[in-house]
Amino acid sequence: MNQAQSAYLPLFLDDRARRGFIDSVYAILMAPNRTLEIMCDANRHLANKSNLVAASIAATTASAVSAIGLGQYMYFVTGLLSWFITANLLCLTCKIFGTRQIQFATAIIASAWTMLPLIFIGPLACLKTLPYSHYPVGMAMIICIGWSCALQILVFKHCLGINLARTLAILIAAPFAIISGAIFWLALILISSADFL
């Protein structure tokens, strides 16, 4: 790697450097895969108070800005809830499918930073007043949400310690199997009790 290339590499990736809040922001946006790999490793990125506070600020700000941007203030609460649910799900998935265990604090930190792209929904919402902007702005907002989801998949990948294909298989196939099973049994109950409904 030449000097020009390394100059653009986030400071966060350097294990010897002191990582601040703003370094995490830059790193998540510029080198998400490697950054999340570090964040999911408790030995390289400690689950201490300062890192927890930084992650909480990121998640809360992203939730608030996206809720204001989308004009639904309940999304702020929903965003925070989904952060905690994702962290819990991460721990649970690692317990069942993972090659290693992760601490809840690590899961909280990693999943909080996956919400960072939602912060761009705020500036995008400002463009909604422009003529003919509803469709492109809406699409851009969906891209932000998709970006956040992609980061969540990366977090699962690094926490589980398996490759992307297997991670996707677990994240897509497992809920699909559970939901299919639930629908099958629910349908069976509904059909068998049709006369009582």
Added chain:
Amino acid sequence: MRFDQRVYAWMLLGLCLASIPCAFISQKDNDKDNSSSSGFMSKFNDHIQVVRLSGMIIDKTEAGLLSSKTGASMSVLKELKEALKDENTKAVLLRINSPGGTVPTSQELHQAVVNLKKAGKPVVISMGDLAASGGYYIACAGDKIYANPGTLTGSIGVIMNLMNFKDLTGKIGVNPVTIKSGKFKDIASPYREMTPEDREILTNLIMDSYDQFTRAVADGRKMPLDKIKTLADGRIYSGRQAKKVGLVDELGSMTDALADLQTICRKKYNLDKDLAVKDQDSQSILANLLESRTAIENKLDLQKLLPSQLVSNLSNQPLWLYQ
């Protein structure tokens, strides 16, 4: 060069945070344009509740495990009571499409509308194809009644359907035996002729029910009782005829009724924009899917083919029903 990363990141973050007031203002402008939308959030904001009453008014909850059938009397009663309790419900638009039904259920629904009015929540009625008899009884409790010119309304009166099988039972050799505690215990028995005393008792019952009906209409429409009694000979009126005789206030569609209700709310609550509208008909996809399960008729309802005299729920009792 490392320093630049932080500057860029701070600038980006600053831009996003600085956009919050701008996004907030743009969202408010957007809300002004879409204030009448019936989204999920309207539940938590001040709104107008649309309630739809359709079909026979009868105390029968058409409910399944997952849902209740929209428009059934008991679910309408529940919705009206919820609207009364819910502080965010500022007014109610009641859409009626009913030929009437049993007296007590009509009275419960009428009382629910009166309670809403007493609580200071305006109630505007929009009549659909038919709002007759018990349907009109409920409508007259509203602040304002809208009907389409072709709506069938009126039919103010009471009816009781009785059948007599005495000759039939004699023909087929069936001899019914009745053991009773009092003279009039089998007053509406289909197995014997009606006596003059029976007829008098039942006529008094009907006329008492009629008196309750006409008084409620006179109170609701703020018209003299004598005038109501001249109109209340059981005849039906078209919406246009009903407007002429004062049984409805305006001719117009449900949209007109809603627009008028918005105007009433703006004046009453000093609002500079319309309230959101919560309409049960525009529910989520999941709710519609669940509702559709109960909407499928899985067996032939023979009762619908029978005249009301033969339907057990509607026979042997006074009815506020258009037939």
